[in-house]
Amino acid sequence: MKIKEAVFLVSNTDWQKCPAPDRPEYAFIGRSNVGKSSLINSLVRRKDLAKTSQTPGKTQLINHFSVDNSWYLVDLPGYGYAKLSKSEREKFEPMIFGYLENRPNLICTFVLVDIRHDPMSIDLEFMTQLTEAGVPFYLVFTKADKLSKSQVEPKVKKYRDGFLQFFSEMPKYFVTSSVDGVGRDEIAEAIGELNAD
Ligand code: GDP
Numbered sequence: 001m002k003i004k005e006a007v008f009l010v011s012n013t014d015w016q017k018c019p020a021p022d023r024p025e026y027a028f029i030g031r032s033n034v035g036k037s038s039l040i041n042s043l044v045r046r047k048d049l050a051k052t053s054q055t056p057g058k059t060q061l062i063n064h065f066s067v068d069n070s071w072y073l074v075d076l077p078g079y080g081y082a083k084l085s086k087s088e089r090e091k092f093e094p095m096i097f098g099y100l101e102n103r104p105n106l107i108c109t110f111v112l113v114d115i116r117h118d119p120m121s122i123d124l125e126f127m128t129q130l131t132e133a134g135v136p137f138y139l140v141f142t143k144a145d146k147l148s149k150s151q152v153e154p155k156v157k158k159y160r161d162g163f164l165q166f167f168s169e170m171p172k173y174f175v176t177s178s179v180d181g182v183g184r185d186e187i188a189e190a191i192g193e194l195n196a197d
Contacts, residue, residue: 001192004068006044011061013091015098019064021105024195025072028140029096030112031122032078035142038178039112040065040075043187050075060088062099071195072105080122100135107194108136110187115141115155115175119162128166138190139163139173144182 012018030036037050049065063075076096100109109130113123130137141159144152152175160170172190176183 001188001195003044003188006046006049006065006067006073008049009064009066009072011063013061013095015062015095015102018062018099018103019072021103023071023105024107025064025074025103025105026107026191026194027074027076027100027109028112029076029109029126030078030140030142031114031120032081034078034112034114035178036075036078036112039140039142039176039184040073042176042178042181043184044073060092060095062095071191074099074106079126097129097133100130101133106135108138108191110140110174111137112140112142113159115144115152115159116146119159119166124163124166131167137171139171140183140187141173141175143177143179144175145177145179 009019010017028036028040040050041047044065044067050063060077062077065073065075067073076099077092079092079096100106111123111127111130113120127137141156147155156173156175163170174183174186174190176187178184
């Protein structure tokens with residue numbers, strides 16, 4: 001599937017105010033600074049659709065984009081940002097899980113992890129919560145350009161070994177880089193296939 005056009009629709013803190021669930025949608029989430037905004041921009045080939053920021057965690061909003069008038073891309077706030085105030089943090093979980101558990105059109109969530117890191121408890125906990133909530137997810141390894149080609153596969157294998165200590169199977173995953181566009185066609189393809197189901 002080729003992505004032609006992505007348009008920003010609306011930002012919300014309340015899932016109930018999100019657009020009517022009249023099309024399939026796909027959410028992107030990960031730890032602050034994991035490269036989510038960059039990946040979304042790379043996926044839809046726009047420099048500035050999702051804001052890439054040097055001050056992670058600033059925006060705590062559910063952002064809806066319409067892609068090719070046929071599906072929604074949802075940019076969820078990054079989690080695990082240490083500098084959030086306690087009250088901001090307390091609002092975060094109900095907002096995210098309110099959204100994740102109440103969108104009948106949410107087909108799949110893409111959980112981003114930095115390819116350089118071993119499985120981190122914050123990500124594993126989040127994915128455990130997703131599993132418990134019955135929300136399907138795929139894994140996206142970001143910033144693959146930070147490793148040499150020969151390092152990528154061993155790193156993914158190491159991640160899988162750690163991941164499988166907590167989960168019974170490895171989800172579908174993508175190795176990506178927003179610097180050189182690696183992996184974006186595969187993600188678009190996967191979304192296209194799910195849309196066709
Ligand atoms: P977000 O907080 O998850 O939305 O992360 P951003 O997309 O704002 O990226 C955080 C930082 O990582 C920025 O300095 C980006 O330039 C950098 N970054 C994001 N993706 C990549 C990537 O694929 N490769 C490299 N080398 N840097 C990246």
